Structures are given as C-alpha cells and as structure tokens.
Amino acid sequence: MAHLGLGAFHRAHQAWFTEVANRCGGEQWGVAAFTGRRPDAARALRATGCRYDLVVRGPDADRRETVSAVVEAHDGADAVAWRRTMATVAVLTVTVTEAGYLDDEARDAEDVRALAAGRLPRSPAARIVDGLRARLATGGGGMAVVACDNLDSNGALLGRRVGGLAGRLDPDLADWIGDEVSFVSSVVDRITPAPTDEGLVTEPHASWVLAGDFPAGRPAWEVAGALFVDDVRPYEQRKLWLLNAGHSLLALTGLPRGHRTVADAMRDPECVAQLGELWDGLGPVLPFTPDELDRERESVTARFANARIEHSLAQIAVDSALKLGIRVLPVVEERRRRGLDAGRGQLRTVAAWAAAVRGGLLDGPDLPGSPADLATSALRHLSSSLADDPDVVAELAELVSVPDPTGTPR
Numbered sequence: 053m054a055h056l057g058l059g060a061f062h063r064a065h066q067a068w069f070t071e072v073a074n075r076c077g078g079e080q081w082g083v084a085a086f087t088g089r090r091p092d093a094a095r096a097l098r099a100t101g102c103r104y105d106l107v108v109r110g111p112d113a114d115r116r117e118t119v120s121a122v123v124e125a126h127d128g129a130d131a132v133a134w135r136r137t138m139a140t141v142a143v144l145t146v147t148v149t150e151a152g153y154l155d156d157e158a159r160d161a162e163d164v165r166a167l168a169a170g171r172l173p174r175s176p177a178a179r180i181v182d183g184l185r186a187r188l189a190t191g192g193g194g195m196a197v198v199a200c201d202n203l204d205s206n207g208a209l210l211g212r213r214v215g216g217l218a219g220r221l222d223p224d225l226a227d228w229i230g231d232e233v234s235f236v237s238s239v240v241d242r243i244t245p246a247p248t249d250e251g252l253v254t255e256p257h258a259s260w261v262l263a264g265d266f267p268a269g270r271p272a273w274e275v276a277g278a279l280f281v282d283d284v285r286p287y288e289q290r291k292l293w294l295l296n297a298g299h300s301l302l303a304l305t306g307l308p309r310g311h312r313t314v315a316d317a318m319r320d321p322e323c324v325a326q327l328g329e330l331w332d333g334l335g336p337v338l339p340f341t342p343d344e345l346d347r348e349r350e351s352v353t354a355r356f357a358n359a360r361i362e363h364s365l366a367q368i369a370v371d372s373a374l375k376l377g378i379r380v381l382p383v384v385e386e387r388r389r390r391g392l393d394a395g396r397g398q399l400r401t402v403a404a405w406a407a408a409v410r411g412g413l414l415d416g417p418d419l420p421g422s423p424a425d426l427a428t429s430a431l432r433h434l435s436s437s438l439a440d441d442p443d444v445v446a447e448l449a450e451l452v453s454v455p456d457p458t459g460t461p462r
C-alpha cells in the first residue's frame with residue numbers, strides 16, 4: 053500500500069493499524085510513504101531503515117512499540133517513485149490536512165497544466181490523478197483511495213476532486229477512475245501531538261471507521277479494531293462535532309487564558325464548563341442515545357485530561373477558520389434547520405475565534421469592531437448561509453461583546 057502525507061499522525065495511526073494486522077500473521081503488508089509538505093520527514097525515517105518507536109502514553113504509564121510496517125519513505129516530489137508505486141499498490145491512504153481538500157481555481161488550473169506537461173502537480177488531488185494515470189498506462193486494475201482527514205464525507209469529497217481534475221485532463225482517464233477506483237471515506241481518531249526530542253508520542257486510544265470497497269484487497273485492519281460500516285456519517289459527525297470541535301474550543305478559549313496544552317485547559321473550570329455547554333448543543337442533532345453520548349463525553353474528557361500528553365493548543369489552533377467550518381458551523385446549521393437556537397457553546401467557539409483574530413493571536417480576515425458587524429462578518433467568513441440569519445447574528449453579537457479577565461473579548 054502507499055500513503056500520501058507522511059507525518060506523525062500517519063505513523064501513529066494507519067501505519068500502526070497495518071503493523072498490528074501484520075503481527076497477527078496472514079498477509080503481510082508494507083507502506084510506501086510519501087511526504088506531503090516536508091521532504092525532511094522522509095530522510096529522517098530512511099535514516100532508521102523506516103523503523104520507528106511509538107511511545108503509547110496512558111494517564112499512568114508508557115508502552116513502547118516498534119513499528120516496521122513502513123517499508124519505503126519518499127519525498128513527495130519524487131515523481132518516479134510516486135508513479136512506480138501508484139502503478140502497483142492495492143490501497144492508497146491519504147492524510148493531507150483539511151486544507152489539502154480545498155479547491156482553488158488558480159492552483160487547479162496550474163495543476164492541470166502541470167499534468168498535461170507530464171510534471172508532478174502540487175495539490176494532493178492532482179497528485180493522485182498523476183499516480184492513477186501512471187497506473188492506467190501500465191495496465192493496473194482498480195484500487196482503493198482511503199481519505200483519513202477530519203472532514204465530512206472525506207472519501208467522496210476527494211473522489212469528486214480527483215474525478216473533476218482528471219476530467220479536465222483526459223475524459224477516458226476520468227471514466228476509468230469512476231469505474232475502477234474506490235474512494236473510501238473514513239473517520240480516524242488518535243490524539244498525536246507534533247513529535248518532540250522525545251520522539252513520537254501518541255495516546256492508547258486508536259479508532260478507525262471506514263466505508264467503501266477495496267477492489268484489490270487490504271490489510272486486515274479489523275484485527276487492530278478498525279470498523280467497516282456502510283455509512284460513516286454518524287461516526288464522523290460524532291467525532292468532528294464532539295472531539296474535534298472540543299479541541300478547537302479549548303484552543304481558542306484556552307490560549308487567551310494563558311494555557312499551553314489541552315490538559316492545562318482541562319484543569320481550568322471555566323474551560324471545562326464551556327466544553328460541557330458545547331457538547332450539550334449536540335444532543336438534538338446527533339443520532340446517538342443520551343447514554344451513548346454521555347459515554348463518549350466521558351471518554352473524550354478523560355483523553356483530553358491525560359496530562360502526560362503534551363498536546364499544544366497552538367498546534368490545534370492552526371487553520372481554525374477552516375476547521376470551524378467543518379466542526380462547529382454544521383452543528384449551528386443543523387440546529388437551525390430543526391427550529392432550535394444556534395447552540396451557545398458552538399457560537400462561543402466562533403466568538404472566541406473572532407476575538408483571537410481581532411486580538412492578533414491568529415491570522416485571519418480584517419474583522420470590524422462593533423459586536424453586530426463583527427458577528428456578521430465573522431459568520432460571512434466562516435459560512436455563507438448563517439450570516440443571513442438575524443437570530444444567529446444577534447446571539448453571536450452578544451457573546452463577542454463579553455470581555456474576559458485578560459481584556460480580550462471572547
């Protein structure tokens with residue numbers, strides 16, 4: 053199998069699932085991994101023969117595991133290795149962050165020109181088109197592309213991006229992709245902070261829920277706990293709206309309160325109360341019973357509170373505007389569709405983002421000063437439809453005007 057986006061998360065998640073599947077005997081799989089944005093990651097991994105240790109850090113103790121499922125590490129710009137690999141693998145897994153799924157007309161046009169000229173394009177979707185074209189040219193059959201980033205219907209979205217770009221290049225290639233390549237949606241979960249001198253630290257919890265076909269086979273990831281389902285949506289919404297939105301809330305409200313890590317923020321009763329308020333907003337919109345949601349809240353609370361994991365709030369705050377559009381605004385939209393208010397915890401997260409941008413803590417658009425204008429322009433930036441809802445604007449305006457003890461509105 054191949055992987056695009058070699059980073060800490062891949063090594064702690066998909067590579068680890070493959071490692072555990074291999075350990076149980078049966079078919080042995082290896083990963084040829086390609087970096088997305090950091091060629092140095094491939095060099096560093098090659099230096100250890102692609103083997104590495106994971107420090108699995110529970111609340112009380114560590115466990116060390118050696119992973120040897122990654123068998124090749126390549127600079128993502130190595131077109132020869134990419135095409136050779138994509139011609140033969142059964143599965144490609146992808147972790148390219150939320151930003152990797154964005155379409156951008158100028159970049160897409162440049163990518164289509166690069167593809168037409170036989171050069172390796174820049175965006176992940178266009179790279180996949182390049183690899184699939186090499187596969188078709190050498191007579192390769194169908195394969196699976198598994199999206200592993202924190203977005204709603206990630207596989208379907210990636211499939212549309214790849215199909216759209218392929219169609220602009222070569223309709224026959226687009227038809228072949230449509231017929232033979234399966235875009236699998238998946239929900240991934242394992243808290244893995246950016247590695248430090250101490251190496252690659254991850255939490256004990258690891259989950260993976262997948263929906264889609266694997267026309268050329270796959271590792272037996274289920275032995276490591278992966279779940280194969282018909283529809284990932286309920287799992288995806290629960291993960292994005294509860295855990296990931298919780299992370300964003302803690303980052304955006306915790307940073308201005310002087311906290312550095314998720315666990316630090318979890319020691320602040322105010323942050324914990326806001327997290328509870330955010331999660332209370334999910335009850336009416338998630339297809340799980342109150343008991344199931346309570347259990348999930350408890351489990352995520354314990355994971356966030358694991359003080360032996362140093363998960364930096366600044367790392368989570370990166371790309372906040374994009375993340376809120378995926379983790380928080382869909383909840384507001386769903387609540388409004390059901391005739392409910394916007395959700396106070398959800399709007400508090402938006403207000404915290406607006407305050408952080410205005411206070412220069414985060415990069416973002418120019419936001420005007422008065423609460424009503426600020427609320428409208430923040431919403432306009434994050435979600436085109438909500439800014440036209442006067443109730444949502446009014447509720448948000450009320451929250452952005454509340455000053456916190458450090459003097460930053462939140």
Ligand code: CS2
Nearest residue numbers: 240241242243244296299368
């Ligand atoms: C986090 C995620 O950085 C972030 O935005 O919310 O990386 C989170 O740690 C993972 O999705 C956990 O599975």
